Amino acid sequence: MFMDLDQGAGVGDPSPMVARHREYYGSLGMFEEMPRPAQPLCSGCRWEVVQGFGAGFTEVLHLGSGPNVGICGYKFDTAPEGDYRKYCSSLQFSIMLTGSFRISSLGDGRSETVRAGDVWFSAEGAEDEVRCTHPAGELISGVSVEVSRSMLDHWLGTASCKLSRTLERMVDKRLSHREFMVCGSFPRMRCLSACHPLMQVARSLLMTEHDTVCGRLMFESRALDYLSQALALDGSLPERMQEDRSQRRKAVEAAVDILDEEWGAPPTISALSRRVGVNECYLKTDFRERTGLSIGEYVRRIRMESALALIESSRCSVLQAATFVGYSNPSHFSRAFKRFHGYLPSSCLCR
Template sequence: MGLDVDRAHGAGRIDIQRFRDGLTVGVADYTMGAAREDSYLTKGPSFGVSIMLRGRFELAAPDLGLRDRVESGQVWLRGGDLGLVRARLAARERIQGLSIDVPSTMVEAWREAGPRAFNATVAGILTGSDPVCTRVPGSDGRLLTMAGALMGTDMGSPCGRLHTESLALDLLARLLAPDASPTGRCCRRKHAALDEAMDILRAEWIDPPTIARLARRIGLNECYLKAGFRDRFGTTIAGSVRHMRMIEARRLIEQEGQSVQQAALSVGFSNPSHFSAAFRRVHGCNPSHLVSGVGRRPRDA
């Protein structure tokens, strides 16, 4: 199911895919022309996760005593009926994020496994009975990378839906995994530096720094930066930048109506064949398919 944002109010799209076992994945990428505040009642699910990849908005849930700002890079867990929820969004704030709602049958199976099967944050939600909406402390760069990959899947094709479901389950497995043994202060510092490197690439992907400059900015040597980046995020620095560019390229073609050549130039590719090859590696289809409508996501509401 897909829903385009009314062009009178903004631009973008929200896609929702429900799988046979009840697992539901929602992907949002939109910008509203004017500031707005929405209020709505929320009921369920038993367990859900929301990941913010870009943008920010103010969130309030009076029944829970919650008032906070949801920002890029944050992971939120929720469960039960949250009651009235208010969200306030600034004008021209681009929002990119996803949500995964877990069916009650799967949650009950998790509960039967016992709290020791999961990390402390998740176990606290599964063993509790009250509604909850809480931000996961810290930052898991690999989790955000997986979320970014999920954002780029094509829910309009059978293979794309299988890919979406597989990534969603992998993401849940990482999110629920038991707490690792405590790491040393040095290791934590290096992880923080690698997370900073990813933040820099997200902000400067159109003209990213060289590996040498990036290493100097975060205070790590080049060898550890390259090896540590792959270990923490599951991809190389170049692969991460390429993925960000291809996500933006797809948005420009699907939502802004740009041609393949325009999109390629917008994300830093002057060679059309190189752009098409990079696009295929990320999205599994040629960019020309989106322009012709073959690879577009379904637009049924």
């Protein structure tokens, strides 16, 4: 979805950035490059989805103040794949606003699914041959901002502070040995809520028109606002992320234990997330990765397996089994039982 945006040899020269977009979106065969007149304050190119393949656009802009910005919003009728060479010349922050896509390294085969609310960064020198797979019928939208080399050097040369130390660690090439995400990228935050300030400023950046002088000034202002908030996100450093992952694994195990004990009257997802100490988005995502099931599917499996065991043991009637596993309506229980096991509970009594 987001190409890595290179600053050209001269100020305002976006040709390497545009070349990489042409390579990637050309490989999909679903985009057409649109003519874009030269404009003051920013320059770049725009591609639109060809009619019959879906709808939407992707655009890359080089701002006069230094950053390169990528914005997109599109939907495909079929699920395409595209290959390209991923390279970052400085430091880039990307955020997924809606939808999801899968990115895979053609070198080592590792892959990662990026979802709405995910924020990640790529450090200088990160390079890989990658493949992106987009789902059909899903709106893909997001924002990507790359800091120019001159901006980064200026920031790193300022007085030492917490933010400059954070930047130093991000551009440290030793990060390339920490495999937190495929293709030379590193997650900064996962599953931000739709009301998070960074999500809000990214949405406003995506929606800002930039065909007028006032619009371009507003666009650049919001791009810098997005960049400052992305840099200021808490919990972004690798050591902190390792701790967070460990805590989240423990939270999922605690959630499994709670559901194993309380499946007859399980807590709501909101209540469960509070009890184990993680937000709902993390809990739902990590729970599925741990069990292969959603929280609701996990509870239904326990209920249906328990009901089958009760009926086959001849200790309970169908009505008693339904009541025991938490169903007050026998018809609802019978339908749920058949969906899970493939046959009605009454057929167990005849065996």
